[in-house]
Amino acid sequence: MEQIHIKLGRNLKSIRQTRGFSLDKVSELTGVSKAMLGQIERGETSPTISIIWKIANGLRLSFTTLIEEPPSEIAVITKDELEPLLEEDGQYRVYPMFPFDPTKKFEVYSVEMDAGCTHESEAHSPGVEEYILVSSGTLVIEIQNTSYTVGAGSAVRYAADQPHSYRNPGGEIVRYDAIIYYP
Structure with a gap:
């Protein structure tokens, strides 16, 4: 299973690019530094829950939008398999x-x-x-x-x-x- 910080980085970059935002714009909206956002997008850091919430709130997203995988029709979730x-x-x-x-x-x-x-x-x-x-x-x-x-x-x-x-x-x-x- 893919690590959460890798999914987070990929999803953040995709959302940012889809909206046509620069890292500067996302930093302005979220209060998270441009350097930290770049590290997150590259999967170089595993941010705290507080940082993820700042990004989610600034971009007006749900928390899990940033860390989710594409959904399937039926999902059986086992907590032991989650990071x-x-x-x-x-x-x-x-x-x-x-x-x-x-x-x-x-x-x-x-x-x-x-x-x-x-x-x-x-x-x-x-x-x-x-x-x-x-x-x-x-x-x-x-x-x-x-x-x-x-x-x-x-x-x-x-x-x-x-x-x-x-x-x-x-x-x-x-x-x-x-x-x-x-x-």
């Missing part, structure tokens, strides 16, 4: 289960957070919503200085077009699935 995106020194692992499909307007991730891990997320594009379904552990989500505690077997939905954070306050791994809806 996770890592943040917080590997304590926050995101597995892209179903990439964005423009006709469906959503994408699905499986996420694991180690005990004590906190992950800050930048605001997504206007109107984007997140649906979080916790399968194990307890997840605390903070939005506009208000904390929401979501335990195993529970779910939460919120407007993700503002900064938000995820925190695992417990002593075990938190596992949850995230559905991100793009209007």
Whole structure:
């Protein structure tokens, strides 16, 4: 299976060229340096989730549009076969289960957070919503200085077009699935 950073570079270059954008223009839209964008396109670096989100938001794309492979009619996804995106020194692992499909307007991730891990997320594009379904552990989500505690077997939905954070306050791994809806 092809590594995520290689797919990302290929997709970013294709999107940039299709839109007729220079690296300078993409840098201006995303806040990511021209040098970093060039390294990403050439597959020379594996950017952080935060950098990928900056690119996605700046280009008004879903996150997985940048890392997806062409879809097939039936897809059976095994998490063990996916390469996770890592943040917080590997304590926050995101597995892209179903990439964005423009006709469906959503994408699905499986996420694991180690005990004590906190992950800050930048605001997504206007109107984007997140649906979080916790399968194990307890997840605390903070939005506009208000904390929401979501335990195993529970779910939460919120407007993700503002900064938000995820925190695992417990002593075990938190596992949850995230559905991100793009209007």
